[in-house]
Amino acid sequence: MKKIITLFLLTLVFYPELSAQSFSPDKRISLYGSYTFEDSFDSYYDSGNYYQGVIQDxxxxxxxxEFEVRKDxxxxxSYLRENTSAPTQYFNGGIFGKYADIDLKINYLMLGGNHSFSKPGSKVEGFAGGSLGMAIVDLDYNDGNPNNYINNRATKFAWGLKAGAIVxxxxxxxxxxxxxxxxxxxxxGGGVFFGTGGVGAGVSTYSSIYQFSLGGGLVYSFQK
Known part of the structure; x- marks a missing residue:
């Protein structure tokens, strides 16, 4: 991830000189705000150890x-953050119905590419793109026992897709x-919500997060 960010920064520094004769690259900053829909998850290790829950909207x-490296x-x-909760029920060691209301904070650091397209003279610009990066997931929860408070953090691979328009x-x-x-x-997964020494020690299967959002933001172009 550090190598990717370094390459991105070097591109920002040197690309304008290399491309000055072909076109003048645009630079933009966007402030984002979107509504994220809830996503259910589950993880089954065996018939005696599994859990299921919902990441709330x-x-x-x-x-x-953004930096224009070629025409369009x-x-x-980008950096994105969501604060939410994940009510979770788990089955462990023959006891059903244990419950944890997890406070969840997800921080995304993403590097991606966007392709823009528009008709000459139009004020509407379409775009589509994808990204790769990492998510830093922080969680806090207590299952009802004041002595069983757990705080945990995990850094995981993340990817994204998006499409829309700028007016x-x-x-x-x-x-x-x-x-x-x-x-x-x-x-x-077991290593995030129910870490070593926690209620689900030994659970090694996982369920990925899929978060779909609708929204947008404000864009400022330094050159347009």
Missing amino acids: GMLYGVGF IFLEL WATPKFGVKLQAQLLSVAQSV
């Missing part, structure tokens, strides 16, 4: 920095409307 917000092709470095109100300011899918591989 909530707001996903953050910021993105942008690199974007340019002025040559520099626009409103972005987009649909987005973010996925965190193995984030909702």
Whole structure:
């Protein structure tokens, strides 16, 4: 991940000189705010050890920095965050119905590419893209026993897809409307919610997070 970010920063520094004769690259900053729908998850290790729950809906917000590396092709470095909860029920050691209301914080650091397209003279610009990066998942929960409070953090691989449109109100300011899918591989798993020494020690299967959101944000172009 560090190598990818370093490459991205080097591109920001050197690409304008290399491409000055072909076109003048656009640079943009976006402020994001989206509604994220709930997502159910489950993990089954065997008939005596499994759990299931729901990551509640909530707001996903953050910021993105875009740099045009080719005509209508942008690199974007973005940070997104969601604060939510995940009511979870688990079966462990022959006892059914244990319950944990988990406070969940998900921080995404993503690097991706966006392709924009529009008709000449139009104020509406469509776009679509994908991204790769990491999710830092923080959780806190207590299953009803004051002596059984657990705080845990996991850093996992994440990927995303998005598509939408920008409506340019002025040559520099626009409103972005987009649909987005973010996925965190193995984030909702034994090692995250029920870590070593916790209620689910030994559970090694996992269930990925899939978060679909609708929303958008405000865009400022430094050149448009």
